[in-house]
Amino acid sequence: MSFIKGVELCRRFHREVVESILSDDYPDLLYSSALIGPGSEVLGYDTEMSTDHDWGPRVYLFLSKEDIGSSEEIEKSLTERVPKQFYGFPVDIRMSVITTLPKFIESCLGVNIDEPIGIEDWLSFPSQTLLEINKGAVYRDDTGNLSALRNQFSYYPHDIWLYLMATNWQRIGQEEHLMLRSGFTGDKLGSSIIASRIVRDIINLCFLLERQYAPYPKWFGTAFMHLKCSDQLMPYLWTAQTAATWRERENAFNNAYKHLSSMHNRLGITEMIPIEVSYFYDRPFKVMNGERIAKVILKHIKNEFIRELASRRPIGNIDQITDNTNFRNIIRESGLEGNHARKALKRLFQTS
Helix, strand or coil: CCCCCHHHHHHHHHHHHHHHHHHHHCCCCCCEEEECCCCHHHHCCCCHHHHHCCCCCCCEEECCCCCHHHHHHHHHHHHHHCCCEECCEECCHHHCEEECHHHHHHHHHCCCCCCCCCHHHHHHCCHHHHHHHHCCEEEEECCCHHHHHHHHCCCCCHHHHHHHHHHHHHHHHHHHHHHHHHHHCCCHHHHHHHHHHHHHHHHHHHHHHCCCCCCCHHHHHHHHCCCCCHHHHHHHHHHHHHCCCHHHHHHHHHHHHHHHHHHHHHHCCCCCCCCCCEECCCCCCEECCHHHHHHHHHCCCCCHHHHHHHHHCCCCCHHHHCCCHHHHHHHHCCCHHHHHHHHHHHHHCCCC
16 A cells, blocks of 8 residues: 555545544534644654554544533444555544544643633744644634634734744854853753754744744754754754864854844844854853843833743743653643642742
8 A cells, every 4th residue: 555644634524534434423513623733744754664553544522512422422433434545545534533623632731611711821832833833734624713723822912932943043042152161161961952952942932032832852953954954053953962162162153143143133022132142251162142032022021920930930831841751741741740740830930
């Protein structure tokens, strides 16, 4: 059998199988159908290797609160009528999910979409999860509610976006001189480790500058290569990542910083920030002074809560605090443990 990208396979599965069955058995049913949520195929990065687990013909079916009571009956109809194979791929109807939009959002973000989404909520949403909501494809949306939901979470609110760029620059500013200092003392391994951390922060900043959610580590570099800035920045970042000497890293990073500053200035969201590096005090190496750039960006935040947070506890969001997979999974859980973890995380974002 020939490999078919998951988003296209599921599109055909919806059109040729699911939609046909629902049209026959529930002709008046209003619903939405999509491929969203977890899965490499949702991001469009699936290959033949992806087919060995958690991959195959499937859809999310979103029903209204009034119709969700019929979910078991609908699942039974699908189970009885779907083929065992579709385009040569085995069909497991259990991979398809029948739910409501509020339940879906609660399961992946841990919030009630019928209530206002707070700043602490936005800061506790992993960018990978927000990406899973917005990528993939919508195959049918009778009420328009799914499209509206995706639009609601299409990107961070403006002031949160500014705050995340500022805290990202701050992270760079906190470590750019450490990479040089450790290299200067002869600690090649330590300098290389810090350089890798800075490369990650620069790529995260690139996603922010292009207003794109960043995926989790498996697809982090792959998605970066799809950004507009990657062609120009990739040579510098690769040199910084693989350089044998700290001076090579310094030169590569300084070229990358200049490009990042130019990207920022083209956005026109603050006064112009410097594009040239400068010496770090009296020491024989140059830096961008990321913390200075962070202060420039923070001045343009209007929301009082975020301004207060930035002044007292400028820690960024969950992606900047941790990349621990188990912790993020707990945050997504709707049970007692998940609620405790979310409350603890949100307390970090409180200003008093």
